[in-house]
Amino acid sequence: MTLYGYWRSSSTWRVRIGLALKGLDYTNEPVNLLHSAQLGDEHRARNPMGQVPALADGDVVLTQSLPILEYLEERYPQVPLLPGSYAQRAKIRAMAEVVNSGIQPLQNLAVLKHLDTHSVDRGDWSRHWIDTGLRALESMATGSGPFLVTDGPTLAEACLIPQLYNARRFKMDVAAYPRLAVCEAACLALPAFQQSHPDQQPDAVV
Ligand SMILES: N[C@@H](CCC(=O)N[C@@H](CS)C(=O)NCC(=O)O)C(=O)O
Missing domain, CATH: 1.20.1050.10 (Glutathione S-transferase Yfyf (Class Pi); Chain A, domain 2)
Structure with a gap:
């Protein structure tokens, strides 16, 4: 998996936490918000909102941190992010x-x-x-x-x-x-x- 994000982005950190709790390996691809890289064509092709994060799992490119975390939860159920009743x-x-x-x-x-x-x-x-x-x-x-x-x-x-x-x-x-x-x-x-x-x-x- 490849995580397109920014170190200080809270939404990106949410996804890093989910990946880490589940013990999943990924490559980090920084998108520099201070240089407005999130608004460039390359990143908008991943996330039309011009925001981070985006997560690529093979050919699938996911956006929006909570749906990304729900995807991880369903695809990699070890260490549940949604436990309990x-x-x-x-x-x-x-x-x-x-x-x-x-x-x-x-x-x-x-x-x-x-x-x-x-x-x-x-x-x-x-x-x-x-x-x-x-x-x-x-x-x-x-x-x-x-x-x-x-x-x-x-x-x-x-x-x-x-x-x-x-x-x-x-x-x-x-x-x-x-x-x-x-x-x-x-x-x-x-x-x-x-x-x-x-x-x-x-x-x-x-
Ligand atoms: N609902 C989105 C929010 C994403 C978002 O707002 N990301 C911020 C960083 S935490 C961003 O990319 N901001 C760039 C901008 O506003 O130009 C998610 O959860 O992924």
Whole structure:
């Protein structure tokens, strides 16, 4: 498999977490967002939205991080990203969706660039939407241990942990969400989250 992504992209990190949890090998092909490589013809042929990530599995090219993770779940069921009962799996998906549709699209690069043309402060805007979503997740986190829903990391953590990393880039205090901070510490102690961390990627600039 080949993952087309960017080291600091939260959506790309979601997919790296899924691949790492399932122990799947892949080649990393950086798409430099700062050079607008995501908007070039070569990458748009993979993802017409002009966004990362895209994942090629043989001849199949997949886009959108959550459908990519659902594909991995069905194709490579080892180490499930959607474990537990029907109700738990619905909860995992709901928490992933808070990040995927309730936070990240409101503060992705294209939106922030457009805000610049309306004299809106990128930081204030982004912190507002990140805080709204993280508060919701804090109250939804009902797992008995450190994880959000079940006794290990799932699709929900694959979305949450990159979003918390992103929150820090906007100078937010993650300790303001104590349940989420505990979950983050538990995840970051795991090799799958460590090896998939943005700072560990070959295209990282740290
Ligand atoms: N819903 C998409 C979101 C993808 C997305 O917004 N990716 C960002 C990086 S995290 C991106 O490529 N931004 C480039 C841009 O906005 O120009 C997914 O989950 O894959």
